[in-house]
Amino acid sequence: MKKTDKKDLKNRLVALHEPSSPQAEYFRTIKTNIEMMNIDSKVKSLLVTSPTQDSGKTMISVNLASTYANDGVKTLLIDLDLRRPSLGFAMPIVKSSPGLTGILDSSQNLTPEDVIVQVTDTNLYVLPVGVRPLSPYSILNSAKLGQLIEQLKEIFDMIIIDTPPVMMVKDALLVSKWAEASILIARGGYSNKIDIKKIFEKYARCKCKYTWCYI
Numbered sequence: 001m002k003k004t005d006k007k008d009l010k011n012r013l014v015a016l017h018e019p020s021s022p023q024a025e026y027f028r029t030i031k032t033n034i035e036m037m038n039i040d041s042k043v044k045s046l047l048v049t050s051p052t053q054d055s056g057k058t059m060i061s062v063n064l065a066s067t068y069a070n071d072g073v074k075t076l077l078i079d080l081d082l083r084r085p086s087l088g089f090a091m092p093i094v095k096s097s098p099g100l101t102g103i104l105d106s107s108q109n110l111t112p113e114d115v116i117v118q119v120t121d122t123n124l125y126v127l128p129v130g131v132r133p134l135s136p137y138s139i140l141n142s143a144k145l146g147q148l149i150e151q152l153k154e155i156f157d158m159i160i161i162d163t164p165p166v167m168m169v170k171d172a173l174l175v176s177k178w179a180e181a182s183i184l185i186a187r188g189g190y191s192n193k194i195d196i197k198k199i200f201e202k203y204a205r206c207k208c209k210y211t212w213c214y215i
């Protein structure tokens with residue numbers, strides 16, 4: 001398989017850069033599927049994950065967050081792929097933010113307003129990782145992160161969380177308790193059927209709500 005180039009990610013952000021294009025329509029379909037998945041209560045936070053890396057998690061996260069924002073929803077995209085952050089490749093404007101690790105470091109005294117980056121003239125806001133942490137697990141397992149996400153849910157109408165792959169690390173399952181539902185990405189010709197089956201079983205065990213997205 002051809003090695004993927006992270007720079008190519010920027011070209012795939014159709015819902016962000018060309019919201020009226022036919023390609024952007026695909027992400028509106030995913031949004032509709034999510035809305036249909038939860039009839040009783042409105043989904044306000046979504047986690048995006050996949051079996052392995054390079055499956056399109058960041059690509060889907062940015063496009064889906066842009067789709068919500070384009071529909072007038074005040075949307076926050078959080079990069080919780082603390083091991084391999086890539087929002088900086090997709091959206092260079094976030095590179096200068098102290099990010100999530102900055103806000104969780106109490107010695108820096110930062111507020112969400114100090115670290116969250118608004119995409120100019122849109123309803124889309126982004127919280128990048130910041131300085132990559134030495135111990136991602138301890139951040140993801142911390143009560144502080146949970147409290148921050150709860151605080152952010154008061155400010156934003158939709159939160160999309162980009163995470164690491166489920167097959168490699170436990171991070172996505174750890175974070176799933178803060179999101180109402182997960183989107184599991186399977187990339188045609190790339191994701192392995194056995195891995196997909198394993199994720200299905202993991203999610204069934206933790207009783208998390210989820211939907212599939214095949215790209």
Ligand SMILES: Nc1ncnc2c1ncn2[C@@H]1O[C@H](COP(=O)(O)OP(=O)(O)O)[C@@H](O)[C@H]1O
Nearest residue numbers: 004005006008009053054055056057058059215
């Ligand atoms: N459906 C797809 N077909 C071809 N290339 C893709 C597809 N989805 C994503 N890519 C490319 O694969 C690379 C990895 O995508 P990314 O969203 O960063 O994956 P992940 O976040 O799962 O690691 C990027 O260069 C992206 O442009």
Ligand SMILES: [Mg+2]
Nearest residue numbers: 057058081086
């Ligand atoms: Mg990614």
